[in-house]
Amino acid sequence: MIRFELDPLPRRRKRVGVYLGVLALAFTLAGALFAAYGVGPLEAYGTLLEGTLGDPQGLAEVLRRTIPLLLIGSGLTLAFRVSFFNIGAEGQLLLGAAAGAAVALFLPASAVSLPLMFLAGAAAGGLWTLPAAWLRARVDVNEILTTLMLNSVAGYLVLYLVSGPWRGEQVQGFTYTDEFPGAARLPLLGDTLVHWPTLVLGVVLAVALQVLLTRTSLGYELRVVGESPRAARYAGMPIPRVVLLTGLLSGGAAGLAGVGEVAGIHYRLLDPSQISLGYGFTAIIVAWLARGHPALVLLTAPLMGLILAGGDLLKISLNMPFRVIDVFSGLMLLCLIAGESLVRYRVRWAR
Amino acid sequence: MMEEFLQALTRALSFGTPLLLASLGALVNERAGVVNLGVEGMMAVGALAAFGVASETEAPGAAVCLAMAVGALAALLHGFVTLTLRANAYVSGLALAMLGLGVAGLLGKRYEGAILFEPAPELPFTVAAGALAVVLWGFLHATRPGLVLRSVGENPAAADVLGVNVMAVRYLAVAFGGALAGLAGAFLSLAYRPAWTDGMTAGLGWIAVALVIFVGWSPLRAVLGAVFFGLLYYLQFRLQDQSQVPTELFAAMPYLLVVVVLALAGLRRTQGSAPAALGRPYHRGER
Amino acid sequence: METSPPLLRLSNITRSFPGVLANDRVSVDFHAGEVHALLGENGAGKTTLMNILYGLHAPDSGELLFEGRPVRVGSPAQALRLGIALVPQHPLLVERHTVAENLALGLRDGLLLTRRRLLAKLRERLADHPLQVDLEARVESLSAGQKQRLEILRALLQGARVLILDEPTSVLTPQEVAPLFQQLAQLKAQGMAILFISHKLDEVLSHADRITVLRAGRKVGELSAREATHEQLVRLMLGREAVPRPRLAPAQPGVRLEVTNLEVRSDRGLPAVRGASFTLAPGEILGIAGVAGSGQGELVEALAGLRPFRGQARLEGEPLEGLSPAQLFARGVAHVPEERRAGTVPAMSVAENLALRTFRTALRRGPWLDRERMERQATELIQAYQIATPGPRAPLRLLSGGNIQRAVLARELAGAPRLLIAVHPTYGVDVGATEQVHRLLIQRAREGMSVLLVTEDLDELFALSHRVAALYQGALRGPWPAGEVDFERLGRMMTQAAEGAA
Numbered sequence A: 001m002i003r004f005e006l007d008p009l010p011r012r013r014k015r016v017g018v019y020l021g022v023l024a025l026a027f028t029l030a031g032a033l034f035a036a037y038g039v040g041p042l043e044a045y046g047t048l049l050e051g052t053l054g055d056p057q058g059l060a061e062v063l064r065r066t067i068p069l070l071l072i073g074s075g076l077t078l079a080f081r082v083s084f085f086n087i088g089a090e091g092q093l094l095l096g097a098a099a100g101a102a103v104a105l106f107l108p109a110s111a112v113s114l115p116l117m118f119l120a121g122a123a124a125g126g127l128w129t130l131p132a133a134w135l136r137a138r139v140d141v142n143e144i145l146t147t148l149m150l151n152s153v154a155g156y157l158v159l160y161l162v163s164g165p166w167r168g169e170q171v172q173g174f175t176y177t178d179e180f181p182g183a184a185r186l187p188l189l190g191d192t193l194v195h196w197p198t199l200v201l202g203v204v205l206a207v208a209l210q211v212l213l214t215r216t217s218l219g220y221e222l223r224v225v226g227e228s229p230r231a232a233r234y235a236g237m238p239i240p241r242v243v244l245l246t247g248l249l250s251g252g253a254a255g256l257a258g259v260g261e262v263a264g265i266h267y268r269l270l271d272p273s274q275i276s277l278g279y280g281f282t283a284i285i286v287a288w289l290a291r292g293h294p295a296l297v298l299l300t301a302p303l304m305g306l307i308l309a310g311g312d313l314l315k316i317s318l319n320m321p322f323r324v325i326d327v328f329s330g331l332m333l334l335c336l337i338a339g340e341s342l343v344r345y346r347v348r349w350a351r
Numbered sequence B: 001m002m003e004e005f006l007q008a009l010t011r012a013l014s015f016g017t018p019l020l021l022a023s024l025g026a027l028v029n030e031r032a033g034v035v036n037l038g039v040e041g042m043m044a045v046g047a048l049a050a051f052g053v054a055s056e057t058e059a060p061g062a063a064v065c066l067a068m069a070v071g072a073l074a075a076l077l078h079g080f081v082t083l084t085l086r087a088n089a090y091v092s093g094l095a096l097a098m099l100g101l102g103v104a105g106l107l108g109k110r111y112e113g114a115i116l117f118e119p120a121p122e123l124p125f126t127v128a129a130g131a132l133a134v135v136l137w138g139f140l141h142a143t144r145p146g147l148v149l150r151s152v153g154e155n156p157a158a159a160d161v162l163g164v165n166v167m168a169v170r171y172l173a174v175a176f177g178g179a180l181a182g183l184a185g186a187f188l189s190l191a192y193r194p195a196w197t198d199g200m201t202a203g204l205g206w207i208a209v210a211l212v213i214f215v216g217w218s219p220l221r222a223v224l225g226a227v228f229f230g231l232l233y234y235l236q237f238r239l240q241d242q243s244q245v246p247t248e249l250f251a252a253m254p255y256l257l258v259v260v261v262l263a264l265a266g267l268r269r270t271q272g273s274a275p276a277a278l279g280r281p282y283h284r285g286e287r
Numbered sequence C: 001m002e003t004s005p006p007l008l009r010l011s012n013i014t015r016s017f018p019g020v021l022a023n024d025r026v027s028v029d030f031h032a033g034e035v036h037a038l039l040g041e042n043g044a045g046k047t048t049l050m051n052i053l054y055g056l057h058a059p060d061s062g063e064l065l066f067e068g069r070p071v072r073v074g075s076p077a078q079a080l081r082l083g084i085a086l087v088p089q090h091p092l093l094v095e096r097h098t099v100a101e102n103l104a105l106g107l108r109d110g111l112l113l114t115r116r117r118l119l120a121k122l123r124e125r126l127a128d129h130p131l132q133v134d135l136e137a138r139v140e141s142l143s144a145g146q147k148q149r150l151e152i153l154r155a156l157l158q159g160a161r162v163l164i165l166d167e168p169t170s171v172l173t174p175q176e177v178a179p180l181f182q183q184l185a186q187l188k189a190q191g192m193a194i195l196f197i198s199h200k201l202d203e204v205l206s207h208a209d210r211i212t213v214l215r216a217g218r219k220v221g222e223l224s225a226r227e228a229t230h231e232q233l234v235r236l237m238l239g240r241e242a243v244p245r246p247r248l249a250p251a252q253p254g255v256r257l258e259v260t261n262l263e264v265r266s267d268r269g270l271p272a273v274r275g276a277s278f279t280l281a282p283g284e285i286l287g288i289a290g291v292a293g294s295g296q297g298e299l300v301e302a303l304a305g306l307r308p309f310r311g312q313a314r315l316e317g318e319p320l321e322g323l324s325p326a327q328l329f330a331r332g333v334a335h336v337p338e339e340r341r342a343g344t345v346p347a348m349s350v351a352e353n354l355a356l357r358t359f360r361t362a363l364r365r366g367p368w369l370d371r372e373r374m375e376r377q378a379t380e381l382i383q384a385y386q387i388a389t390p391g392p393r394a395p396l397r398l399l400s401g402g403n404i405q406r407a408v409l410a411r412e413l414a415g416a417p418r419l420l421i422a423v424h425p426t427y428g429v430d431v432g433a434t435e436q437v438h439r440l441l442i443q444r445a446r447e448g449m450s451v452l453l454v455t456e457d458l459d460e461l462f463a464l465s466h467r468v469a470a471l472y473q474g475a476l477r478g479p480w481p482a483g484e485v486d487f488e489r490l491g492r493m494m495t496q497a498a499e500g501a502a
Helices: A012-037 A041-052 A056-081 A089-106 A113-139 A143-163 A196-215 A217-227 A229-234 A239-266 A279-290 A294-318 A324-344 B002-031 B039-057 B060-084 B089-107 B123-142 B144-154 B156-161 B166-192 B204-214 B219-242 B247-268 C046-053 C076-082 C099-104 C115-126 C144-157 C174-189 C201-207 C230-238 C296-303 C325-330 C350-354 C371-384 C401-414 C431-446 C458-464 C487-495
Strands: A002-006 A345-349 C008-017 C020-030 C034-039 C061-066 C069-071 C084-087 C162-166 C193-198 C210-215 C218-224 C257-265 C271-280 C285-289 C309-315 C333-336 C419-423 C450-454 C467-472 C475-481
Touching: A012 A041, A012 A324, A012 B089, A041 A056, A041 A294, A056 A089, A056 A196, A056 A217, A056 A239, A056 A279, A056 A294, A089 A113, A089 A143, A089 A239, A089 A279, A113 A143, A113 A239, A113 B247, A143 B089, A143 B204, A143 B247, A196 A217, A196 A239, A196 A294, A217 A229, A217 A239, A229 A239, A239 A279, A279 A294, A279 A324, A279 B089, A294 A324, A324 A345, A324 B060, A324 B089, B002 B039, B002 B123, B002 B144, B002 B166, B002 B204, B002 B219, B039 B060, B039 B089, B039 B166, B039 B204, B060 B089, B060 B166, B123 B144, B123 B166, B123 B219, B144 B156, B144 B166, B144 C099, B156 B166, B156 C076, B166 B204, B204 B219, B204 B247, B219 B247, C008 C046, C020 C034, C020 C046, C020 C061, C034 C046, C034 C174, C034 C201, C034 C230, C046 C084, C046 C162, C046 C193, C076 C084, C084 C144, C099 C115, C099 C144, C115 C144, C144 C174, C162 C174, C174 C193, C174 C201, C174 C487, C193 C201, C201 C230, C210 C230, C218 C230, C257 C296, C271 C296, C271 C309, C271 C467, C285 C431, C285 C458, C285 C475, C285 C487, C296 C309, C296 C419, C296 C450, C325 C333, C333 C401, C350 C371, C350 C401, C371 C401, C401 C431, C419 C431, C431 C450, C431 C458, C450 C458, C458 C487, C467 C487
Parallel strands: C020 C218, C034 C193, C034 C210, C084 C162, C162 C193, C271 C475, C285 C450, C285 C467, C333 C419, C419 C450
Antiparallel strands: A002 A345, C008 C020, C008 C061, C061 C069, C210 C218, C257 C271, C257 C309, C467 C475
16 A cells, blocks of 8 residues: 655755656656657657757757747746646637737837737737636636637637638638738847747746745735635635736736747748647646746746657657647646655555 | 427437536546546547557447547546545646547557448447436435445545545546546547547537536436537537538637536536535545 | 453554654553543644544554454554444534435445435334434534534444544533433443543543543543542643633723624525624623534624625724725734634745735835845744744744644734634644633733634633623624623523523
């Protein structure tokens, strides 16, 4: 029989050891699945590392994937700290992208185009969480299901826009909008696809949310609501308002990421599956790894960026389906939450 | 008119069958106090397993059995992480959904687009699902194991002191939930649409989870709920052919409906009939 | 009786938890046909010993002998098979199921269990039991005393020979206590070994045959109840003479709190407090008693700003209606909630917990939280209230119950409140903390603070209050000066519909 005893104060070394251990387990299990698919795990991981860390173009690809993860991940880290399990970042990103595209396409291009796009994107992404946040705050409906469902709805909404009313005039047969004017395009780093203003925005957001949580009285309120709703009620904190605010902030962050993708890479609104490679889901792992500290996203986002870029490589060079990413995500998430328990408890083999 | 009605009903029943199967499974594990959001993933691996066996061996019975076994196995993984390791059940279920979809997509690539030349009939599945709902109702309310299961979901500590092995009951219930999700998957890939395409579960697993809440954890009402959703699907297809409304709106409808259903359940407070210990890990001697 | 071999023997039981030695080489014998009381203050190790008997914890060393044979009790189910049953302080019943279903859960026979068959079977088996219960009632509709009877009945149906009762009178009204002990005497006569755990000297002295006293994890005495005296037990329990409480000072003239026709609804929307009216003077302690679910929770929540109400509540003339808990605290209303978990955040630091009332006011600089000041303030409170903690940054969950309660009181009293609403302020805390809480309440009242004290512990209620009142099904009876009513009468007020103003 396995017995578990609470470990009141786990040591840092144990913490780090367990997390490294479970990540290794996740990669091993994923490797076994690759073998079952017919690709040697060593070959797969070799391709993955060589093509990303091994060459400058690959590194740039990793960095490019890191940008949306940084933004969404820091928002989700905040949300998870408040115990608001926002699984809908994918849809919030798409809404942000759509709002940004609307500004780029339908407002006159000017020097304020880009800031306006980011503002509109953040607003749209934030508002898209409101139904779920409101239902959670007012009638206690589990937000995991509702935010997840709104992802699909957002996907179909964007699909409708690009194949219907917003469909470009110069595109024949394709489902996307016209290209954005120059003023609505983000500058890139050299000849890479790294749209650096969004990167800077992500770094600033991660740090800002960290400061918000730990240094301000609003952050204190957020932490109390997340840790103990009863204590929050006792102290007279407006719990529904805090939950709505959390939804707005995390959804807004995802919306910013959406604007970054369309204004930095595609220069148009297009099919949802091409705008996002599941950034909203991968960012859940980024946030879970960051353990409630938005600043730690600066480390965890690049890690998952590496995996996303690597998954792309596996697809191209080893002819594997894009679902590889889901395998990685699912395994890592399972192993991470299992690891969390292993940290919290001492495992004993009882006779 | 009559013909039209009959057609609507048959289509609704056939849409409703996988929903009913999966939500009866989820209902049982929730009555034992375990939340498993991973139905979509278990359904996907079940569908792939069934299709794989059926296309290699042409033995539909074996295909169904393997699908259920694979679903149960996937559920047991969730059980280990949440029951033994006591991790967050909601996140674990989400991870299981991702993993199941991922594994099915990865290992199913060799069958992508393949079709089954001898599809299984739909009717046996539908009849089985309906009968199961009645049997489960009887099981829960008129047998000792049913009482044990309900007690574990309401107050595991009370069951434990009377010698009920809470862990075992919960593991069994989770495995049952997985097996039924696998069966629902088998229905999809063997009978409903006898072919394999990645993502063929199309969100049905999520709807099944929401349905359990909507019907207030009652197996008999689950039948009505499944038929109701089945009718909506049917209407969606019918209207899609006739109207000017964009197809994307129809495609998004089931997902919107889940949100609406959850909102209604919340407003009507059927959540009050949730098993009292739902989603809470139990370990002896801890409060 | 002394010569017969014990039915159950604990021999040199030791059990430690991180940081505490809960049981230190404890040996006790339990005989059939005997009522044995385990006496000790909170934290003396009674609960651990009981949990070991019942298979919830394994001892680190030492052994259990049942009828002379060494046994290992690895789970409550094993204990039950041996014939050891526990009636816990808080009932372990499935609230939403019927009495019959709860009883059936323990019976091993029969696969098919329709309602009718179940009832027939139970009626047959219960025919010769004097305890009658309504088999078809839902457990959630039973009173605490009825639930306790149900637990005892279930233990008997399981064939228990050793019955352990954990603080059995803590949930009962004075009127329910006598029947309980009568029933236990009957079971004793039938040859059962009965063990009850208590910290109340009087009931131990009058109802037990033997008394074992625990202090700080050790057995410090075992005596026959006939020979034991009150003073002797106090000395054994505390290891010293009891510290006399400071005396209550008379209340001051004037009205601090005036409540008129207060109506409060429960979570289900049913009337929970019906037309309660009372006043509270500066420096006065008003004690309110009531069995669980009589509306005291709703009354407290209404006055603490956690629940809307109708009618009037005025603090020195100022209406309290519609004010949030934070606004109320700023006006001098402090609140020690019923459950410590409701007023604390275990995962956050001691300093952060002490800031729960002031993070938005005294500790705020613009949008920023003044962490330096927060920690300085915490250090001061930790010293002033003798909170034992590794430091202000330690997570609160590492502290003992008594120290968490000290922290809650420190935080609530820090703002020099005019009114303190305190619910069960000494529930589950050790002797030292209990004495400190009592001293603090009396001292602060002497300095002019008014206290609304809600507790089920009538000893505490009478010891601390100037006036007492009872809640019965949402109606307030009283208040009367504490000298004019006794235990019995207050007990009747808490439970009987007809009593009125008798």
